[in-house]
Amino acid sequence: MTSDGRKHYEDWDLFALGALDGEEQREMAAHLASGCDDCMQLYLSAEAVVAGLATLSPDVQLPPEAETRLKTRLAAAGAGVTETARPAPTSPAGIWGFWNAAPWALAAACLLATIWLGVSLHNTANELREQQRQNAEYRSRQQQQQQPPVSPNPAGKITSAQAAELRNTIEALKRDLENARSEKLAAEQELKTAQAKLEQAQTRLAEMNASLTQSEARRAEAEQSLTSAHLQLAKAEADASKLAQASAQNDQIIALLQAAPLSQLDLKPVAGVRASARVFWQNDRGLLLVARDLPRLPEHGSFQLWFYRQGSPGVVNVGTLRVENSGSGLLFVPPGPALLAMSGALVTQEPESSSASTPGEEILKIKP
Amino acid sequence: MAGSPQEPELLERVRARDADALLSLYRLHGQRVFSLAYRLLRDRSAAEEVVQDTFWKLWQRPGMFDPQRGALISWLYTVSRNLALDRKRKENRRAVENVMLNIDGRVPGAMAPEMAAMADPAVSRAIRSAMDALPADQKDVIDLAYFEGMTHSEISERLGAALGTVKTRLRLGLSKLREAMRDPARVKQ
Numbered sequence: 001m002t003s004d005g006r007k008h009y010e011d012w013d014l015f016a017l018g019a020l021d022g023e024e025q026r027e028m029a030a031h032l033a034s035g036c037d038d039c040m041q042l043y044l045s046a047e048a049v050v051a052g053l054a055t056l057s058p059d060v061q062l063p064p065e066a067e068t069r070l071k072t073r074l075a076a077a078g079a080g081v082t083e084t085a086r087p088a089p090t091s092p093a094g095i096w097g098f099w100n101a102a103p104w105a106l107a108a109a110c111l112l113a114t115i116w117l118g119v120s121l122h123n124t125a126n127e128l129r130e131q132q133r134q135n136a137e138y139r140s141r142q143q144q145q146q147q148p149p150v151s152p153n154p155a156g157k158i159t160s161a162q163a164a165e166l167r168n169t170i171e172a173l174k175r176d177l178e179n180a181r182s183e184k185l186a187a188e189q190e191l192k193t194a195q196a197k198l199e200q201a202q203t204r205l206a207e208m209n210a211s212l213t214q215s216e217a218r219r220a221e222a223e224q225s226l227t228s229a230h231l232q233l234a235k236a237e238a239d240a241s242k243l244a245q246a247s248a249q250n251d252q253i254i255a256l257l258q259a260a261p262l263s264q265l266d267l268k269p270v271a272g273v274r275a276s277a278r279v280f281w282q283n284d285r286g287l288l289l290v291a292r293d294l295p296r297l298p299e300h301g302s303f304q305l306w307f308y309r310q311g312s313p314g315v316v317n318v319g320t321l322r323v324e325n326s327g328s329g330l331l332f333v334p335p336g337p338a339l340l341a342m343s344g345a346l347v348t349q350e351p352e353s354s355s356a357s358t359p360g361e362e363i364l365k366i367k368p
Numbered sequence: 369m370a371g372s373p374q375e376p377e378l379l380e381r382v383r384a385r386d387a388d389a390l391l392s393l394y395r396l397h398g399q400r401v402f403s404l405a406y407r408l409l410r411d412r413s414a415a416e417e418v419v420q421d422t423f424w425k426l427w428q429r430p431g432m433f434d435p436q437r438g439a440l441i442s443w444l445y446t447v448s449r450n451l452a453l454d455r456k457r458k459e460n461r462r463a464v465e466n467v468m469l470n471i472d473g474r475v476p477g478a479m480a481p482e483m484a485a486m487a488d489p490a491v492s493r494a495i496r497s498a499m500d501a502l503p504a505d506q507k508d509v510i511d512l513a514y515f516e517g518m519t520h521s522e523i524s525e526r527l528g529a530a531l532g533t534v535k536t537r538l539r540l541g542l543s544k545l546r547e548a549m550r551d552p553a554r555v556k557q
Binding site for chain 1: 381385387388390391394395398399400402403404406407410413415416417419420423424427437438439441442445446450451460490492495496499505510513514515517518519520521523538539542543545549
């Protein structure tokens with residue numbers, strides 16, 4: 001409503017037309033019901049304008065049997081109908097003048113009216129016959145379904161009220177049938193729509209499944225790549241660690257060689273071996289073994305350095321030589337108890353499954 | 369639109385439960401009500417049922433129509449349109465707002481001039497001429513609202529026009545029809 005609680009003609013026009021949306025329509029209806037006489041007048045004016053729109057409908061002939069059905073309905077409701085004849089259609093006023101001016105036209109009009117009445121009666125008779133046929137079909141169906149028949153009166157005849165009720169029932173059944181057909185069609189349409197949506201959803205689901213499978217495959221590949229990368233990293237870290245160890249050892253070797261004075265001893269080859277080796281050491285800086293012309297090692301074999309010492313065991317394993325393809329070998333032994341207890345040195349050739357406590361084949365040795 | 373001189377008497381008899389009087393009113397107005405129902409539904413069988421139900425309403429509750437408020441034909445048009453649109457939208461979400469029933473029982477003052485004009489046969493010709501003279505966009509929205517029972521929102525969606533535009537077109541069109549009803553002689557026919 002406006003500030004003064006009123007609306008204008010145009011608003012009530014839309015209201016009477018039913019063109020407003022639900023809430024606004026209800027709001028205005030409530031206002032009318034509240035008793036605003038001014039708005040009621042505006043509404044009535046709008047209602048008349050809207051009703052005027054009905055006159056824009058083209059004339060369509062109302063079926064004559066429709067009146068029969070209304071009569072039947074009235075009779076079924078217990079209303080007494082005495083009229084049976086349908087009055088002739090109202091003639092436009094202008095026609096009367098025409099009749100006065102041309103009497104011969106009256107004869108022609110009578111002829112036309114007679115023809116019209118004949119056709120109408122013929123149609124009505126056909127419709128009544130059709131109605132009777134439908135009634136007979138209905139009764140037949142009722143009997144087939146063994147439903148209780150309409151109770152006849154004592155004389156064995158159906159009364160007019162029962163007949164009217166029966167016709168009314170038939171009409172209601174027809175309407176129900178028509179409604180059921182419409183609902184069935186609508187339901188079928190809804191079913192089709194639902195099926196189409198279901199198919200779309202299934203297609204979408206299949207696409208999503210395919211996409212998911214691809215994603216899982218890609219994830220597996222990525223995990224594999226990640227594992228591989230981890231392995232490479234671990235290897236690189238191990239290599240780096242080895243390099244760091246080697247570097248540290250090299251530093252120790254350099255420190256040892258720069259120290260003075262250094263003790264040194266030559267190891268002597270056993271019979272039949274051409275190799276030679278020398279050890280340099282200082283007790284607090286470690287020991288370095290340098291060997292030359294070492295024999296070719298079998299696959300997986302190695303050269304091992306052992307220290308002789310007093311006590312038991314009389315020999316201890318102190319490390320494996322790093323051997324070059326040229327036959328040179330090198331080993332640094334850090335300072336410690338083994339070096340302090342050293343009384344001699346031994347180089348052996350060890351197979352793959354060598355023992356850490358029992359020396360293998362002797363190659364070079366010095367026993368003070 | 370012409371009201372019958374016997375109409376008030378027939379209505380009195382209907383109130384007195386005279387079925388013959390109802391049939392007489394049916395013969396007076398049934399044809400026009402059927403034409404409207406058919407225009408709305410485009411189904412002869414359904415339109416006939418709407419006509420039946422319209423007169424049945426009058427029979428069952430004749431007090432719903434107040435002769436002081438307007439012409440019987442207007443009431444019949446309104447009721448039959450509501451019934452037809454209800455039927456049309458049976459499976460739809462919005463039931464027709466039957467404003468006429470909501471305000472039933474109120475006794476307003478004098479009959480609106482437009483309603484009084486409904487008794488003049490020249491008025492229906494004037495309305496038709498005025499409607500023909502409307503710009504197509506105004507005619508279209510009135511047609512969709514009245515004969516298709518669409519709200520302005522639905523019309524806006526259907527035509528792809530702004531809501532305000534639809535309202536304006538409806539108001540302008542109906543305003544011209546009101547003028548035609550008030551002064552049918554001024555409408556070019």
